[in-house]
Amino acid sequence: MVFLLCPPPPGFFTAKGSLVSSIMHPQPIDFRFYRDSGKFLLLLGLVAFLGTIYSVVILCLYNVTWLSLVIRSLDIVTIAVPPALPAAITTGTIYAQRRLKRQGIFCISPPRINICGKVSVFCFDKTGTLTEDGLDVWGVMEGGSAGFSELVPDPGRLRPGPMLSGLACCHTVTLLHGQPLGDPLELKMVESTGWTLQEPEGDGKVLDAEFGGHRVLAVLKPPARGTVSGPSLISTNQWDSFVVYVQPR
Structure with missing residues (x-):
């Protein structure tokens, strides 16, 4: 009797596998401006709610039909909170991703493109992390009140x-x-x-x-x-x- 033992593939449990997994499945990001965006949308919703109540009261005084009352109320909501806002943001992100691709820059997490709009200074880490063991100093730039020196x-x-x-x-x-x-x-x-x-x-x-x-x-x-x-x-x-x-x- 012959037994054939086939070990299961290591998958993402190796060092390189965990690195590939982090690239393919990035961790969800939660930054402050995301929370601020949610607060801003809640504020817009509150404004829309107050505007809807005001429009309902005014239109009822003028004996407007219920159909017109509902339509006008929905107009107030869509003016305060644009329903096309998520679609517009997504469209802008897609075009930005295409422009980056033309420059040879590939982004697997489009939401991070919006984060780059908040970045004012880039600090690049060393290159060759996967191909080289040693480090090398490229140069030094001294900072001051007037900016960075040569x-x-x-x-x-x-x-x-x-x-x-x-x-x-x-x-x-x-x-x-x-x-x-x-x-x-x-x-x-x-x-x-x-x-x-x-x-x-x-x-x-x-x-x-x-x-x-x-x-x-x-x-x-x-x-x-x-x-x-x-x-x-x-x-x-x-x-x-x-x-x-x-x-x-």
């Missing part, structure tokens, strides 16, 4: 200031046997600045004399610039003072 492809060439110091210091990267460990994004961020992480050996009191007797956990040093050596990009007095960057938890 793109700096090499963060190590940023001018000394809070942006460069923040990229080099605001992270959770640590050293283990001389190798930096931490979040891949933070590792690439520190690497792009050219700064090096140095941790004192032993109990952390090797640099007591230089740092005023305080226990030092780690020190970040900027790369050497040509023949200039020694001064820190985060110090105004060439290592006489230090700026401490604290990352909130």
